[in-house]
Amino acid sequence: MAGDGCTCEAWHEGECGCDADWTDPEVYKLREENQVLKVERHELSDLLHECYKRLKHHDQHIAFHDQTTFMKKLEAILGV
Ligand SMILES: [Zn+2]
Numbered sequence: 001m002a003g004d005g006c007t008c009e010a011w012h013e014g015e016c017g018c019d020a021d022w023t024d025p026e027v028y029k030l031r032e033e034n035q036v037l038k039v040e041r042h043e044l045s046d047l048l049h050e051c052y053k054r055l056k057h058h059d060q061h062i063a064f065h066d067q068t069t070f071m072k073k074l075e076a077i078l079g080v
Pocket of ligand 1: 006008
């Protein structure tokens with residue numbers, strides 16, 4: 001793989017003298033995807049927190065009688 005924009009015809013980064021970017025384009029793609037996933041995860045976490053609060057306040061049956069399963073799993077995921 002050639003360096004992006006390499007003009008000195010180097011075979012690898014160590015040989016390159018023109019300051020080209022030798023980072024694998026895949027790395028940039030994965031970084032970008034990771035950033036998007038982080039934002040989505042954050043948004044989902046906020047939404048789940050909101051659901052949890054509403055459930056706890058408005059659905060007394062789920063909040064108190066189903067504590068061993070559903071609510072415990074939810075609390076474990078949210079870390080509350
Ligand atoms: Zn070069």
